[in-house]
Amino acid sequence: MGRAMSLLNGHEEVAVHRGERSGIYLVIAVHSTALGPALGGARLWRYATLGDGIADALRLSEAMTYKAAAAGLDLGGGKAVLCPPPDRELGPAIRRALMLDLGDLVETLDGRYVTAEDVGTGTDDMAIVAERTSHVAGKPLEDGGSGDPSPVTARGVEAAMRACFEHLHGSSDLAGRVVSVVGLGHVGLPLAERLVAAGAELIVSDIDPAKRADADRLGASWLEPDQATVAECDVLAPCALGAAVNPDNIAALRCEIVCGAANNMLAGDALAAELSERGILYAPDFIANAGGLINVYGEVHDLDRERLDELVDGIGGALRRVFDLAEERSATPLEAARAVSSERLETAGAPVLATPAGAH
Numbered sequence: 370m371g372r373a374m375s376l377l378n379g380h381e382e383v384a385v386h387r388g389e390r391s392g393i394y395l396v397i398a399v400h401s402t403a404l405g406p407a408l409g410g411a412r413l414w415r416y417a418t419l420g421d422g423i424a425d426a427l428r429l430s431e432a433m434t435y436k437a438a439a440a441g442l443d444l445g446g447g448k449a450v451l452c453p454p455p456d457r458e459l460g461p462a463i464r465r466a467l468m469l470d471l472g473d474l475v476e477t478l479d480g481r482y483v484t485a486e487d488v489g490t491g492t493d494d495m496a497i498v499a500e501r502t503s504h505v506a507g508k509p510l511e512d513g514g515s516g517d518p519s520p521v522t523a524r525g526v527e528a529a530m531r532a533c534f535e536h537l538h539g540s541s542d543l544a545g546r547v548v549s550v551v552g553l554g555h556v557g558l559p560l561a562e563r564l565v566a567a568g569a570e571l572i573v574s575d576i577d578p579a580k581r582a583d584a585d586r587l588g589a590s591w592l593e594p595d596q597a598t599v600a601e602c603d604v605l606a607p608c609a610l611g612a613a614v615n616p617d618n619i620a621a622l623r624c625e626i627v628c629g630a631a632n633n634m635l636a637g638d639a640l641a642a643e644l645s646e647r648g649i650l651y652a653p654d655f656i657a658n659a660g661g662l663i664n665v666y667g668e669v670h671d672l673d674r675e676r677l678d679e680l681v682d683g684i685g686g687a688l689r690r691v692f693d694l695a696e697e698r699s700a701t702p703l704e705a706a707r708a709v710s711s712e713r714l715e716t717a718g719a720p721v722l723a724t725p726a727g728a729h
Contacts, residue, residue, distance in 0.1 A: 380427060381407075384478070385419075388470030391463055393453045395474050396423050398430035399482050400446040403717040406480055407447030408506070408665060409433040410487025411471055411494070415455045422452035432632060433662070436655035438710035439687060440680070442666050447482040449475070451489070468494050472501025480504050485518075485665045488610075492517055506665040515668035518661035519555035521677070525660025525684040526556070526630050527563050529652045530604055532685035533626045536692045537650060541685075544568030549602040549624070551594055552609030553580040556630040556658075560608060561587055572600050576609075604628055612636040619643055628652035641703035653706040656687055 382399040396419075399407045409430055416422040426448045434446025451467060453459055459467070468490075475484050475498065485507035486495055492509040499505045499512070508514025530548070531541035543564060549572040550561045561571055561583070571589035573580075574597035584591040592600055598607070598618055605624040607613030611633030614622070619640055627634070627649060634654050635641060644651045660681045667677040687709075688702075695705035 380430065382478070382481070383423070383427070384474060385423065386470075386474050388467060389473075390466035391470050393451060393457075393463075393467050393470070394419050394422065395467075395471055396426040396450040396452065397474055397478065397482055397484075398423075398426035398448050398450075399478070400427075400430040400448075401434040401714065402445040402481055403714055404438060404445055405443040406483050406504075407433070407445035408437070408483045408485065408662065408669070409446060409448040410485045410507075411449035411451060411490050411498070412487040413451045413453070413467075413489030416450075416452050417455065419452055422450045426450040429632065432655050434714070435707060435710040436659050436662055437666075438713045439653075439656050439691075439706055440659040440663060440684070441687070441713075442663065442680075444662070444666060447484075448487075449482075449484050464494070465497055468497035469501055472498040472505070475504050476502035478504070483665075483669065506668045515664055517555065518664035520559045521664035521681055522556045522630055522658055522661035523560035523563055524678075525663065525681045526560050526606070526608075526628065526657050527567070528682050528685040529657035529688050530564075530606075530626070530628050532688040532692075533604070533628050533650055533652055535685075536689060537625065542568075545570065546604065547572065547602040548604040548606055549592075549597045549600045550574070550589075550606045550608055551597045551613060551629070552607065552631070553577075553583050554609060556661075557606075557608030558583060560606065560630060561589065565589075572597055572602060574598075599623060607631040607634045614640055614644070616640070619647075622647070622649060624649060626650045626652070628657050629654065630658045632658065635703075638703065641701045645701045650692075651702050652688055653691065653703050655710075656684060656691065656706055659684055 380400050384397045430448035437444040483504045495508045510516040535541040547570045551574045553575040573584045573589040574594045599621040601623040604626040606629035608630040613634045615636035663680045691705045695702045
């Protein structure tokens with residue numbers, strides 16, 4: 370089933386398969402299993418071409434390797450990408466067929482890859498995947514899973530923000546800090562709720578105007594996404610899709626910290642240096658948003674809630690070490706975070722790229 374391309378861009382394995390039930394292409398990229406089975410969510414997205422979907426799987430799976438290594442987890446990095454044609458409707462029957470196809474493809478990898486939910490998929494989808502493979506996490510609570518990991522991701526991002534303020538100001542207190550949360554989705558909304566509870570003042574934004582009701586409930590100021598990204602604030606928290614910080618807006622940023630839940634929030638690695646030159650502290654996203662991965666890791670290893678919370682709160686400690694290393698080496702936090710991850714992978718005997726593309 371499918372075809373494997375060995376060692377593509379440093380990846381251990383890439384499987385591309387056209388689902389037998391759905392007729393939709395699926396991609397699974399396994400970047401590394403040096404520290405443990407490759408774990409990463411299944412992203413359902415309408416890519417312009419299959420090649421775009423493969424490229425996304427390669428980039429995201431590599432990022433998962435570095436995320437797991439930085440978080441100290443015994444996991445490798447992988448990603449599944451589901452690529453329905455842009456013009457195809459996904460009714461309940463086709464969606465179920467697609468998830469069964471995903472389960473079959475995951476099963477062919479014999480445990481080298483464990484899937485979970487991601488953008489476009491949820492716990493109910495993982496319950497269907499589990500009909501075809503045991504190598505799945507993030508199932509509904511009633512099915513013995515850990516449920517939606519988004520609130521845990523939000524907790525980790527809050528811990529990351531506190532570490533940023535402690536590094537800059539010697540205090541992790543969020544009271545009175547102004548945070549611009551761009552994207553009130555599965556993670557952005559619980560993050561905003563946590564920040565309000567901590568006494569922060571919020572600017573919020575989303576492409577869905579219906580989310581304005583959440584802004585009103587939270588007592589937050591509402592701006593359009595482009596405006597919220599460049600609003601004057603203490604923290605810019607991108608919590609939607611990637612490339613929130615890009616060459617078109619970086620010069621206009623008016624924050625002292627960039628720390629959010631989005632993957633690949635920088636449109637390019639060079640922007641990390643530009644942020645540093647502007648005196649803006651960047652919390653590398655693959656550390657700041659590791660809470661969701663930790664939640665799934667807890668399900669796989671049957672960790673109790675106390676131990677899980679310890680690991681999530683440890684995101685703050687991991688970032689503090691990254692910031693200290695960045696200062697010691699006169700490097701950007703992104704470079705320091707990659708160094709921490711690379712050193713752990715090298716200890717495990719894994720081949721590590723000098724400049725891992727997409728690990729941001």
